[in-house]
Amino acid sequence: MPLPKRLLWLPSCAAGHGALTYTALATAFSYIFCDPVFVFSLFSGLYLMAWGLGMLRVEKSRRGTEETVALILFHSLAGILLANPGIWAVLAANETARVLLRTRHQDLLFLILPLGIILTVCCGWVFGVRQAAISKLIKTQKHAETQTGKTFWEQDYCGAFAGIMIFAFIFNPLWGLIRGILLSQVIALGVTDLVFFRASPQSQPRLLKILIFLTHIYILISLGAHPFVSNALDAISGF
Amino acid sequence: MITRLKNIQTFSPATAFLMAFCPLCYMLLIASRLSRIFGEDLFVFPTVTALFILFLGLGNTFRRTRAPGPEPGEKALPKIMWIELGLTFLGFFSVLGIDAFLFDSLSVINLEAGVLGLGLTAGIGFLSGHAFALFYHSGSPRLEKNQDRILDKISVLLAAGSASLLYAAVFSPALGDIKTAILISFINFLLTLQLFLARKERPVGRLWLSAGAVLSGFFIAVSLYSDQIEDKILQRAYLGRQPAQLIAKDQTSSQRILLYLARKDGWPIVETQKEILAKPSQYFILGMTNGFMQFSLPFESQMDPEHVFLLDPYITLLPYIKNILILGGGDGLAVRQAVQYKSISNITVVESGPAWVTAVKNTPYLQKLTRHAFEDPRVKIHFMDPLKWVLRDSRPYDLIIVNAPPGGTRNLIEIKTLSVQFLRDLKRLVSKHGVIIITSSGTVSSPSKISVQARTAREAGLTALVGTYGGKKGAWGKTEQLVLFHSEKTLASFLDSYKRDYLPRLKYGWKNLAKFGIITYSLPRPAGQHLSVYDPFISKLPFKTKLKLITEDYASP
Numbered sequence: 168m169p170l171p172k173r174l175l176w177l178p179s180c181a182a183g184h185g186a187l188t189y190t191a192l193a194t195a196f197s198y199i200f201c202d203p204v205f206v207f208s209l210f211s212g213l214y215l216m217a218w219g220l221g222m223l224r225v226e227k228s229r230r231g232t233e234e235t236v237a238l239i240l241f242h243s244l245a246g247i248l249l250a251n252p253g254i255w256a257v258l259a260a261n262e263t264a265r266v267l268l269r270t271r272h273q274d275l276l277f278l279i280l281p282l283g284i285i286l287t288v289c290c291g292w293v294f295g296v297r298q299a300a301i302s303k304l305i306k307t308q309k310h311a312e313t314q315t316g317k318t319f320w321e322q323d324y325c326g327a328f329a330g331i332m333i334f335a336f337i338f339n340p341l342w343g344l345i346r347g348i349l350l351s352q353v354i355a356l357g358v359t360d361l362v363f364f365r366a367s368p369q370s371q372p373r374l375l376k377i378l379i380f381l382t383h384i385y386i387l388i389s390l391g392a393h394p395f396v397s398n399a400l401d402a403i404s405g406f
Numbered sequence: 407m408i409t410r411l412k413n414i415q416t417f418s419p420a421t422a423f424l425m426a427f428c429p430l431c432y433m434l435l436i437a438s439r440l441s442r443i444f445g446e447d448l449f450v451f452p453t454v455t456a457l458f459i460l461f462l463g464l465g466n467t468f469r470r471t472r473a474p475g476p477e478p479g480e481k482a483l484p485k486i487m488w489i490e491l492g493l494t495f496l497g498f499f500s501v502l503g504i505d506a507f508l509f510d511s512l513s514v515i516n517l518e519a520g521v522l523g524l525g526l527t528a529g530i531g532f533l534s535g536h537a538f539a540l541f542y543h544s545g546s547p548r549l550e551k552n553q554d555r556i557l558d559k560i561s562v563l564l565a566a567g568s569a570s571l572l573y574a575a576v577f578s579p580a581l582g583d584i585k586t587a588i589l590i591s592f593i594n595f596l597l598t599l600q601l602f603l604a605r606k607e608r609p610v611g612r613l614w615l616s617a618g619a620v621l622s623g624f625f626i627a628v629s630l631y632s633d634q635i636e637d638k639i640l641q642r643a644y645l646g647r648q649p650a651q652l653i654a655k656d657q658t659s660s661q662r663i664l665l666y667l668a669r670k671d672g673w674p675i676v677e678t679q680k681e682i683l684a685k686p687s688q689y690f691i692l693g694m695t696n697g698f699m700q701f702s703l704p705f706e707s708q709m710d711p712e713h714v715f716l717l718d719p720y721i722t723l724l725p726y727i728k729n730i731l732i733l734g735g736g737d738g739l740a741v742r743q744a745v746q747y748k749s750i751s752n753i754t755v756v757e758s759g760p761a762w763v764t765a766v767k768n769t770p771y772l773q774k775l776t777r778h779a780f781e782d783p784r785v786k787i788h789f790m791d792p793l794k795w796v797l798r799d800s801r802p803y804d805l806i807i808v809n810a811p812p813g814g815t816r817n818l819i820e821i822k823t824l825s826v827q828f829l830r831d832l833k834r835l836v837s838k839h840g841v842i843i844i845t846s847s848g849t850v851s852s853p854s855k856i857s858v859q860a861r862t863a864r865e866a867g868l869t870a871l872v873g874t875y876g877g878k879k880g881a882w883g884k885t886e887q888l889v890l891f892h893s894e895k896t897l898a899s900f901l902d903s904y905k906r907d908y909l910p911r912l913k914y915g916w917k918n919l920a921k922f923g924i925i926t927y928s929l930p931r932p933a934g935q936h937l938s939v940y941d942p943f944i945s946k947l948p949f950k951t952k953l954k955l956i957t958e959d960y961a962s963p
Contacts, residue, residue: 186459190452203447205574208434211455212570215430219563223556324463328456335452 177362178301181243182323183330184355185294188250189214190334191348192290195254196283198344199261210287217288221295225303233370235304236362240375242297243359244382249293251352251389253286255345255396262400298323345397349389356386419561421597425490425541426565428594429534432497433458433527434573435587439504440523442698457524458531465535470543482540487601489537494598496530498591498625501583505639538562582662584632592625640694641666649674650692654769656761663761666692667705667771683774691775693737695762700737705775713743715873716887720805720841721747723903727804728752731835733792734809736762738776745782753785754803756795763787793828802837808844829866829890841900842868842890863890869897 193210197203230238261279302323338347363371363379437454441447503526504519542558577586599618628635641650641664650668657663667682667689669675675682675689682689686706693700703710717740721727729752732740736757744753757763766772767780779785788795792808832842863870873887891897 186456193451194448197448203451204438204441204578207447207451207455208438208578209570209574211434212430212566212568212573216563216567216570219559219566223559223563227556322463322467324459327463328460331452331456331459335449335456339448 178323179326180358181298181301182326186327186330187334187351188290190331192287194339195344199279214287214291217291218295221292222299225296225299235300237372237375238300239297240359240363242293244378246293247352247355247382250290251348254348257282258400345393349393353386356382419557422558423561423565424597425537426562427569428590429493429530430566430569431573431590432500432530435583436500436523436527439501439583440520443519454527457527461528461531462535465532466539469536469539486537486540487598489533490598490601493530493533494591494594496526497594500526501587584636588629588632640664648672651675653771654765656765658759658761661695661759661761663765664694701739709743713739716740716807717743719908723900723908726839729803731803731806738766738779740807741779741785742776745779755787756790756792758791760789796831796835799835803835804837804840806832806836806842826862826865829863829868833867838892839896844888869894
C-alpha cells in the first residue's frame with residue numbers, strides 16, 4: 168500500500184523528530200555532567216555517525232513497499248520506546264548511583280557516559296534506518312508516478328533544523344526536559360498512528376500491532392506519571 | 407615526490423574522511439567559542455548545529471539543482487580544491503575571527519561576534535554540502551563501483567564520530583580553541599595541497615610550490631605564537647588600545663588566568679615594580695578567568711563595592727557572625743574584605759584549583775591589591791570542588807558565600823547552586839542565625855526566576871531575599887545576591903535592622919559609588935514548584951502576575 172501524497176512531508180517530520188531527540192539526549196547529559204560544551208561536542212558526531220550507518224543499512228537492503236512501511240513503523244515505535252524511557256532511566260541511574268556512592272554533587276562520568284553513548288548510538292541508528300526507509304519509499308513511489316525532484320517538505324535538513332530549534336527554544340525552556348521530551352514523543356506517536364492507519368493496519372504484522380498497542384499504553388502511563396518522575400528524581404537526589 | 411603525490415587516488419575514502427572531519431571540527435569550534443562568550447550553551451550549541459545541518463543540506467541541494475547530472479572527475483577536482491581552500495581560510499579565521507570581533511567591544515555587546523560565528527557556520531556548512539555533492543556526483547570511474555561508494559560514505563560517518571571524540575577528549579582540553587583551529591585548518595590545507603598536486607591539467611610551477619611553502623610556514627608561525635595571539639586578543643577586547651603589562655599568567659586543567667596592569671592615563675608602563683608599588687594610585691589591575699573578566703580595579707583600592715556589599719550589610723547588622731565559609735573567591739577580594747572585620751575569627755576559603763591563589767601569593771602587585779589577606783592567620787585555604795566540600799564538611803558557619811565563576815555554562819552552574827539538594831547541604835552547614843549568600847546573574851532581570859528560586863529555598867527549608875548591586879553608571883557588571891535565612895523570623899529581624907540602621911548610612915556612604923538594594927517578595931501559594939534539577943525555571947504564571955510577586959520596595963539609595 169503506497170503512501171498517499173498528503174504524507175510526502177514525512178521525511179521532514181521524521182528528520183525533525185530524530186534531531187529533536189538528539190537535542191533532548193544532549194541536553195539531558197548536559198544536566199548530568201554540567202558541561203554542555205563537552206557533551207554536545209561528543210554526542211553530535213556520534214549521533215550523526217549512527218544515523219548515517221542506519222541509513223546505509225537500509226540503502227543496501229532490497230525490500231518491497233509493504234515491508235518498507237512496516238520497517239518505518241517498527242523503527243518509529245522503537246525510537247519512541249527507546250528515547251523517552253531511555254533518558255528517564257539514565258537520569259534515574261545517575262541519581263541512584265550518586266546516592267549509593269554518596270557522591271551527590273559529583274559527575275559520575277565513568278558510569279553514566281557509556282550508557283549515554285550506547286543510548287545515543289541506538290537512537291541515531293533507529294532514526295537513521297527510519298529516515299532512509301521513508302526516503303526509499305517516496306523515491307519508489309515517485310518513480311512509479313514518473314515524478315522527479317524534491318519538494319520543500321521532503322528536505323530532511325529543513326526538518327532537522329526545525330527539530331533542534333523547537334526543542335532548544337520552545338520545549339525545554341517552556342516545559343523542561345522531562346515534559347519536553349515526552350511531548351515530542353507524543354507528537355511522534357501521533358504521526359506514526361497516521362501512517363499506520365493510512366497503510367492498511369490489517370495487513371501489518373502482528374508483532375507491529377502488539378508494539379503499537381504497547382507504545383500507546385506506555386505513552387498514556389507516562390503522561391500521567393511525568394510529574395512523579397520529576398519529583399522522584401529530585402527526591403532521590405535529595406537523599 | 408610530486409609524481410608520487412599525483413599518483414595518490416584523489417577520490418578516495420581518505421579524501422572523503424578529511425572532507426567531513428575538518429568542517430565538523432570547525433562547527434564544534436565555533437559552537438564552543440560562542441558558548442563560552444554567551445554562557446548560554448543550551449541555546450548556542452543547538453543553534454550552531456542546526457544552522458550547520460541546514461546549510462549543509464542547502465549547499466548540497468544548490469549543487470544538485472544547478473547541475474543534476476554527473477560531472478567528469480577532472481572538472482570537479484579543481485572546484486573541490488577551491489572549496490577546500492575556502493574552508494581552510496574560514497576554519498582558520500573561525501575562532502580568531504570571532505575573537506577579533508570582540509576587539510574593544512567585550513564590555514559593551516557581543517552580538518557582532520555571535521552574528522559572525524553564525525555566518526561562518528552557515529558558510530562552512532554550505533561549502534561542505536557543495537563539495538560533497540561534487541565529490542559524490544563526479545563521473546569518476548571509481549565511483550561507479552557501488553562498493554567504493556559505500557566505503558566513501560562509511561569514511562564520512564567515521565569522520566563524524568572521530569571528530570566528536572577527538573575534539574571533546576583531546577583537542578579542546580589539550581590544545582584549546584585557537585590551537586585546534588590552526589591544527590585543523592592546517593590539515594585542511596594539506597588536503598587542498600594534495601588536490602592541487604593531483605590535477606592533471608598542467609605541471610606544478612615553482613611559483614605555486616613557493617606559495618604552498620609560504621602558507622605552510624604561515625601556519626607553523628601562527629601555531630608557535632598562538633598563545634601570545636590569544637593573550638593579545640583578550641587584552642584588546644577588555645582594554646582596547648590601552649597599553650598594558652602582563653603581570654601573571656597560569657593555566658590549569660580547569661582554569662586559565664591572565665592578569666594585566668595598566669596606567670590610568672593610558673600611557674605605557676615604563677616604571678619599575680618598586681616605583682609602581684610606591685605610587686599605586688596611577689594604575690589599575692584587570693584579572694581574567696577563562697577569557698572572562700574576573701575583576702577590574704584601581705590598584706590603590708582598599709575595598710570594592712561588589713565585595714563590600716557581599717559582606718558588609720550582614721557582618722555589620724549580624725554581630726554574631728564569627729565563622730565564614732567562602733566557596734570560590736580564590737582571587738582574594740572577598741577575603742580582603744572579610745579580614746577587615748576584627749570580629750571574624752575564622753575564614754575558610756574553598757577554591758577548585760590553585761591557579762588564582764598561587765598567582766595572588768606570588769605576585770607582589772596582587773599581594774598589595776589583596777592587602778596580604780591570604781597571609782592572615784584566620785584564613786584557611788582548601789583546594790577542592792566546592793560542591794564536594796559541602797558534603798564532607800560538618801562545622802557550622804555563620805556566613806556562607808557561594809561565589810560562582812564568571813561566564814561559561816552559567817545556566818547549569820545556577821541550576822546546581824540553586825537546587826534543593828545543594829541548598830539543603832548549605833542549610834546543614836549554616837548556624838541557626840546564619841546567612842547564606844549566593845551570587846547569581848540575571849535573577850532580578852527575570853522576575854519569573856525569583857518566584858521559582860524562592861520556592862526552591864522554601865523547599866530546602868530556607869527563606870529568601872534578593873540583594874542587588876549595580877556599579878555607578880558606566881561601570882562594568884551587575885551582581886545579584888540570593889540571601890537565604892534559616893527562618894522568616896531571622897529574615898524579618900534582619901530586614902528591620904537593614905531599613906533602620908543600614909539604609910540611611912548607605913545613602914551617605916556609598917551613594918556616589920554604587921547602587922545597592924534588597925528586594926523582598928511574597929509567594930501566592932505556600933507550596934508548589936521548586937527549582938528542579940531537571941525542569942528548571944518552569945513557571946506557568948502570566949507575566950503580569952510574575953511582576954506582582956515583587957510586593958515590597960526596591961530600596962536602593
